[in-house]
Amino acid sequence: MTSPPPREPTKLSEVPLVIETPRLVMRPLELGDADALFPFASDPELSKNMSWDPHRDRSETVGFLQRMAASYAANSGIGWAITHEGAVIGVISVEGIRWDFRAWRMDKAEIGYWLGRPHWGKGLMSEAAFAVLRWSFETLGLHKVTIGCVEGNDASRAIIEKLGFRFLAIFEEDFWRFGRWWDHRRYELTAGEYADSTRTMKFSRPRPA
Ligand SMILES: CC(C)(COP(=O)(O)OP(=O)(O)OC[C@H]1O[C@@H](n2cnc3c(N)ncnc32)[C@H](O)[C@@H]1OP(=O)(O)O)[C@@H](O)C(=O)NCCC(=O)NCCS
Numbered sequence: 107m108t109s110p111p112p113r114e115p116t117k118l119s120e121v122p123l124v125i126e127t128p129r130l131v132m133r134p135l136e137l138g139d140a141d142a143l144f145p146f147a148s149d150p151e152l153s154k155n156m157s158w159d160p161h162r163d164r165s166e167t168v169g170f171l172q173r174m175a176a177s178y179a180a181n182s183g184i185g186w187a188i189t190h191e192g193a194v195i196g197v198i199s200v201e202g203i204r205w206d207f208r209a210w211r212m213d214k215a216e217i218g219y220w221l222g223r224p225h226w227g228k229g230l231m232s233e234a235a236f237a238v239l240r241w242s243f244e245t246l247g248l249h250k251v252t253i254g255c256v257e258g259n260d261a262s263r264a265i266i267e268k269l270g271f272r273f274l275a276i277f278e279e280d281f282w283r284f285g286r287w288w289d290h291r292r293y294e295l296t297a298g299e300y301a302d303s304t305r306t307m308k309f310s311r312p313r314p315a
Contacts, residue, residue: 109297111213115205116247118181125186127237130230132186132198135174139187140167142194146222154284155259156220177201188221188234196221198234200242200251214250215242219262232265239269243300250296257289270303271295 125132146152147161147170161167177183183201187194196219203215217238221231242248253271255262267273271293279287 111211111249112247115181115213118178118184118246121245123184123186125237125241127233129190130234130237131189132234132237133189134178135171135185135187135197137168137171137175139194140164140171142187143167143171143197146196146220149223152220152223155256155262157281174199181205183215186238188230190225190230195225195230196234198231198238200238200246200248203246203248212250213248214252215246215248216252216254217242218253226261231261232268235265236269239295239300240304243297248297250294251300252292252294254290254292257291263291266291266293269295270299272299 123134141164144161144164144167147167150160153160158170161170171185174183174185177185182203183199184203185197185199185201188196188198198217198219200215200217204212206212217235219231219235219238239251242251251271253266254277255266257276272295274292274294277290277292280290281288
């Protein structure tokens, strides 16, 4: 699809931000989510495939929530609390929203996500990520969404590939952690590819709610 970008970048403050799926409600993060999120964010097993270390105390979780609020205020990112059966169980975000670069319109951003360990393996992040991908294209009006996972994070890789992202490359030895260099798998999806895959359902993926 080659449709041009909207004349003005979309303002996060002017679009619907609550996303509902059959089992989840995603709403913008609040500072008060620190109590629910700290037990998950302090779990080393959760953060080992993320770019951050486990939070040592609640103030680090508050700091994370403050950074997300600052991105929202700058119109460059939004983070949602993923709620399931009334409880906050994780986070999903659209960050690094880049509307332009000098003379270029870009309209792209990166999806990231994490879920508390007790909630893994129930298809919940697949459900959340598909809904946020759909929101990114259909509500925010992005032209491209990017995503990546550390080599070996097979659960995240399964989600990304199920959503229909196009594999780009393995960024070899992309970062150093735990005493070794790690490879990074990178993917992207354009608005046209998203529309095609949704229309033809050529990928095995959850149907839009
Ligand atoms: C990665 C993470 C978000 C997955 O969430 P989840 O709700 O458990 O994921 P889902 O159940 O929706 O889907 C996981 C998929 O991976 C598959 N999977 C899970 N573990 C796997 C493994 N070890 N090897 C291969 N596939 C695996 C599942 O079968 C499922 O695929 P399917 O729907 O085709 O059966 C969650 O484990 C997490 O938060 N991990 C820590 C943080 C993290 O790694 N975030 C992503 C950074 S890129």
